[in-house]
Amino acid sequence: MSTEIRVNRPTPITSKKHIILFDNKTDVIQTIKTLEAGKSIVISDFYSNGLVVLKALKNYLNKKLPNTSFQEQRTFRSTYHKLSNRILIEIEDHKVALKKAPSIGWLKKLYPEISDFVLSFPQVQGLNSSWQWYTNGISIPVLRNKIHPYYGTYFPTRFDHLTLFDNWLKRYEGPKKTAIDVGIGSGILSFQLLKYGFQKVYGTDINPNAIVGLAVFMGDTKLSRKIALDYAPLFGRYDSPTELIIFNPPWLPKSNQEDYVDAAIYYDEHLFPNFFAEAKQRLLPEGQIVILFSNLFQITNFKTIHPIEKELSEGGRFQLKRCFKKRVKEASSLTKRDQNWRGSEEVELWVLIHKVSL
Template sequence: MNKNLESITADRPNIITSQIEAISFYRKMDIKETVKEMIAGKYVIVEEFYSNGLLVLGELKKRLSFKYTDKSFQGQRAYRSAFREASHRLLIKVKENKLTVKKGPKVGWLELLYPDVSEFYVSFPEVQGMNSSWEWYKKGIEIKTLDITLKPYYNTYFPTRFDHLKLFDKWLKKYDGSKEKAIEIGVGSGVLSFQLIQNGFNDIFASDTNKNAIIGVSQECERLGFKDNITLSQGDLFENCDVKADVIVFNPPWIKAKHKLEEGIDKAMYYEDGLFDRFFEQAQNHLKPDGKIVMIFSNLAEVIETQSAHPIIDELRNNGRFRKDLHLTREVRASSRRTKREDNRKNEKVELWVLAAKTKK
């Protein structure tokens, strides 16, 4: 199924294993003064109870909200950036894969991601993220278009809205072309590849820059019985790909980045300059003459910022590489009730684009 996956190690939150100069926070301490020190650059260690960390973060949010009053998308991005920088100086101690404070959650990722470290400090928000991810992983997320429960790996993007999956499912059920080979770029949690398999594609090359995505999909293939159907590769776009496909599937990030991207979910949500041009240029070399490129996108960027460019439309207008065969849209419904992601996407529609190579004259 996979080549050289044994050498891939999961990306995990940064930890501190040495002694550090820090303030220990207990519940009876002056929380306002503690947060002031944290904003100024001091480390703070959560002591006694896990909930003490929640108190500090609550005060931090309150303090920063007085400074960052702009409620626009850009203004809130600045607020989140400041909160992230300060909050990651709030630390919690881990010993033998367990939080040392009382009444803390049992986070299974601590054991799976740090089997080689017995004692360390990690930021409180990272623990929150790992805890949330672990809950999703344990309970799974039902994918009705697949009739399976997905168990998403840590720091891997997974869907909490399903309208784009329904669009893809609708197209797959009507597709009557060759199903010999398919490529998925940006496999994520594996949903689209699994949809391809359930619709008759049994030889899929799937790639992702995110190492955790490759590890997670590999484990899911074993669990779901798809290990003979997918070849996984960790790399950028078509790196290490030597096949030509009947169908190339790409669900790219939907918003252009205005910040330095981190590996993992960040790169699944935001794209950098040049991504789409590189994709289209490379796709030409991996698409069979009568093959199709299927791209899932959204008008989210235009909803957020009306002057935002649409990279697929730009490709069709400005380059002579592909023609549009089909364009489907679907209104976006609310997020899964279990997710805590903000649902501020009014007027958003997901899109499915089917492109074919232009015939050379």
Template structure:
């Protein structure tokens, strides 16, 4: 069943040994040297201690690594990623064990059966930002209502292409019985088509979070009958012909192993050939 899809989430870390800890006032240089040796550091007192350590880490790396050319910037990001992800926070009963920490609803949603584990500080920052977007919503100029993007789901931060698509839909005179969207993400393009009176949109995504998030967002409203989802690559299970195929593809060539959300940005070398090979069979002529 589609509702049984397992979402992508940060993998809980189990620690069986005592960790070194950091708080403001702790020797920063010694802490960074420990990180360089591959030792994990626990933020134990205040949430802002972790933010302070990340700031100190940036300061240290700017002094040690050049950061001008593309390759140098890539090396800088790689080293920052390696070291920052050794900084940990403890979670007990779905809450962070530090003072003045944010409330992050994803901890309860994703880890309801795990009462004690650790996550890296950057992972917690990502969960926190995603929770704020999810809770408060994001205004999209071409939509009537705010979007509430699910954790780990791509959503637009620039809107020029959405305005262009909206203007195109206003002028579109073709049939509006069905459309297929490849890579629905948080659902903006499909919602635009529904606003412009398409009767049915069949949509796919290879990111399970996009599918689960939209199932939750649509619930049992009319939208759930107008937008039908499939967790699959390109056209997924949709074999039928359609009046319109919509695809806002990744725009950068793949250069490394992709995270799940990166797949919305980076494409592999066969993506477009596969898309056009499959797509020419789907369009009503």
């Protein structure tokens, strides 16, 4: 099933008709002006030349754009994303065609039908980082074994919400026959469920890379018999009622001001209403819903009603059993963003049950 899914990957550029080349003799500032004019450049000679342009571009934008508040940082990242992706690199025979370039296994795994093409420098950087995480694995405090996230699959760099969930599972006394993990991602919550004795977990995701990656990771092991996967939104084909529904949704509302949106981080206005409507049909009478969330949207000045509080006050479907909160620690070294607003961030674990009619 999963091997037939077409995974997301950076779109290859097959034309090599580029005029503007950049090497260590090219004027960097003039190159940035070229990028701002909407033109692309191709890095030549050494891989490090691309790093030089990216560093200069970031310094240039730091001087040009304010980058303090959360909203300013979103604008900065959007501008940097647009300009940096006009910096291109040639791929030949599934290898980066530059001296002292890293070896990236994804170039062959993700592009079996084409060996020569062009990608943007940030895309190549992303592929390189992902390949290191995939091959070396990432340690997660609540799991015994490392995870090996597939390219394009979200994985956490902070673990406070996972610790909160782990502590809740330690105290969970309900049945453990089945659970549904909506938006399974890299599989961490499902692995936690199995660790605490759940017999079967049904995982869904709208990201094909998450489904393919987990299928490859589990192979024909015991895990593959305990975790069923479905490439689908929300609950997918799993319509049998269950005793536990797990949901770790995006924590920020989608902004119309950005040219690109990471669906693992930003949610649209329909996500929560649709989730709660379907969850009502999937939850056994004595079942529970656990939602991992954050107050991040509140402390970053979004004028948005808390989606879970809105459901509880207006939905008429569920009531609150418990809500646990935990102050977050500093971000992992895997992320380099300035996160000065996170001092007051808390992760939240909401436990909901069917509303009891009086």
